[in-house]
Amino acid sequence: MVVAVAEDSRGTEQARQWIEQAKPTYWSLIDANHRVADLYGMVNVPQAVWIDEAGRVVRPAETAGSTDHFRRMDLKTRTMTPEDQAARLAARKAYLDAVKDWVLTGKHALAADTARDKQPRITVDIALAHAHFRLGTWLRRHGKDAEAVRHLAEASRLHPDSWNMWRQAADLEAVGNAGGPDFWARVKALGDRPYYPPPDLPGFGR
Amino acid sequence: MATILTEAGEQVVTAVDGLWLTAADAERVTGWTLKPEGMCRDDACVPLPASATRDGRVDVAAFWQRLGNPVLHDDAAETWVLGLGADARNDALADLHAPDFTLPDLDGTLHTLSALRGRKVFLTTWASW
Numbered sequence: 001m002v003v004a005v006a007e008d009s010r011g012t013e014q015a016r017q018w019i020e021q022a023k024p025t026y027w028s029l030i031d032a033n034h035r036v037a038d039l040y041g042m043v044n045v046p047q048a049v050w051i052d053e054a055g056r057v058v059r060p061a062e063t064a065g066s067t068d069h070f071r072r073m074d075l076k077t078r079t080m081t082p083e084d085q086a087a088r089l090a091a092r093k094a095y096l097d098a099v100k101d102w103v104l105t106g107k108h109a110l111a112a113d114t115a116r117d118k119q120p121r122i123t124v125d126i127a128l129a130h131a132h133f134r135l136g137t138w139l140r141r142h143g144k145d146a147e148a149v150r151h152l153a154e155a156s157r158l159h160p161d162s163w164n165m166w167r168q169a170a171d172l173e174a175v176g177n178a179g180g181p182d183f184w185a186r187v188k189a190l191g192d193r194p195y196y197p198p199p200d201l202p203g204f205g206r
Numbered sequence: 207m208a209t210i211l212t213e214a215g216e217q218v219v220t221a222v223d224g225l226w227l228t229a230a231d232a233e234r235v236t237g238w239t240l241k242p243e244g245m246c247r248d249d250a251c252v253p254l255p256a257s258a259t260r261d262g263r264v265d266v267a268a269f270w271q272r273l274g275n276p277v278l279h280d281d282a283a284e285t286w287v288l289g290l291g292a293d294a295r296n297d298a299l300a301d302l303h304a305p306d307f308t309l310p311d312l313d314g315t316l317h318t319l320s321a322l323r324g325r326k327v328f329l330t331t332w333a334s335w
Contacts, residue, residue: 030311049330
């Protein structure tokens, strides 16, 4: 069963058009408080977790088929080279093929020790960041914008690896900001570090 | 009145002097019960310092921090966050049980992850931004 969760602090109406286009037969849920990202240690979208029939995590949070090819996008024309587009599609297919293999045969599920090692490590700062993010989004929702911005900024300062927190805060400032010049500058500042670390699955050379 | 944001959701309670709550409200909000031994949940009890309990009331902020969890509030001290500390989060991740949650769909119908026990679940996230 697919459970698709929208990490969208603006809530239902923001997610509605995308969900209605997809006409999903699976669960499509709205997570305004980024609860799932908190619980599973996620930092970006799309990230996915694989859970077996016994309710155990068999693949901790990892990039769900996206790649860093977008970083080479021509920002004026907003296009990628044909080679990059093809590589991007191949990666998405490789990830979805792995998911299908797992569903049909159990392949790619990690043994408990390996899964445990791959779980994200939550630091004191990250735990505090989640608390600031929760307060900041609540304050936004209740019209206390200046105070909200302080807490959302503190969340990102404490958990700089969380693109979810930073981009959500930007989007709450104004729809579209999450993909604006500040976003591209922050991506560029990654340097050689990945935006979407690839999963350890077939088709993802590391 | 104070609004308290926790893992479970949002509650409005009467609070004085910060986050001093009645024992009943403290239990409702935290899931821990005030007993002579301290604050207790299941088989565990955490002693409370004398400064954190008085006349059947509990300093929930002090108790929550004693558990190793972050506590935040807005400037007016009217909205509080009782967060989850790093140790608690890492323990939950280490035991590999998929943390449960309940979220609404577009129609507002609530769905709980654990209802899918017995099936493989591909849990994925996305965003409009």
